[in-house]
Amino acid sequence: xxxxxRWIDLFASEGIEAVHWSRLGAKxxxxxxxxxxxxxxxxxxxxxxxxxxxxxxxxxxxxxxVVQIRAEDISPDVIGRQVIVAxxxxxxxxxxxxxxTIDPNHTRLRVLPLPSRG
Numbered sequence: 001x002x003x004x005x006r007w008i009d010l011f012a013s014e015g016i017e018a019v020h021w022s023r024l025g026a027k028x029x030x031x032x033x034x035x036x037x038x039x040x041x042x043x044x045x046x047x048x049x050x051x052x053x054x055x056x057x058x059x060x061x062x063x064x065x066v067v068q069i070r071a072e073d074i075s076p077d078v079i080g081r082q083v084i085v086a087x088x089x090x091x092x093x094x095x096x097x098x099x100x101t102i103d104p105n106h107t108r109l110r111v112l113p114l115p116s117r118g
Contacts, residue, residue, distance in 0.1 A: 001020065001027055001043055001046065001101070002047060002048045002049050003020075003046060003069070003074060004074075005022065005074050006075075006076050007020070007046065007080070008020050008078075009057070010076040010080045011084075012074065014084050014096065016084070016087065018046075021034055024037065025037065030096050031052060031055060032055060032070065034096050035051075035052060035055050035061070037042075038063075038064035039061075039063045040062045041074070042063075042064070043063060043064055044065045044066070044067060044087075044094050045064055045066045045067070046066075046067045046069070046075040046083070047066060047067070047068055047069070048068070048069050048070075048074050050068065051107045052066040052068070053068055053099055053105070054115075056099060056112060056113070056114055057114045058069070060113040060114065060116070061075040061097075061107075061112060061113060062112045062113050063097050063112070064097075065093075065094040065095075065097055065098045065100075065111060065112070066099050067083070067086070067087070067094075067099075067101050068100070068101045068102065069083065069103075070101055070102065070103040071102075071103055071104050079102065079104065080105070083102055083103055086100055086102050087109045088105055090109055093111060094110060096111070097111065097112035097113070097114055098110065098111055099111075099112060099114065
């Protein structure tokens with residue numbers, strides 16, 4: 001819910017199937033509900049906040065993959081091309097379970113489950 005539904009148009013123009021949570025569930029649904037739905041339906045979550053990666057870290061989750069955008073301007077007009085490139089380059093990892101972080105300067109990939117910090 002923290003990203004504009006305009007992302008769906010960008011993905012569609014690139015042949016990537018996507019749906020905004022506002023068409024699937026309650027706007028005030030807890031992040032855990034979104035994660036459970038994404039996992040059950042083999043979706044990848046695209047987010048701007050860190051809540052989804054925190055859920056993966058605390059649960060040692062292997063799915064769903066979560067793509068984090070870490071930028072001041074999260075408009076698809078500004079960072080959309082970089083997100084599309086990352087999704088295509090990391091398709092295998094995303095299918096298996098991954099946590100890519102995309103910012104304007106670079107993209108970092110972590111494979112799921114995230115290691116415990118102990």
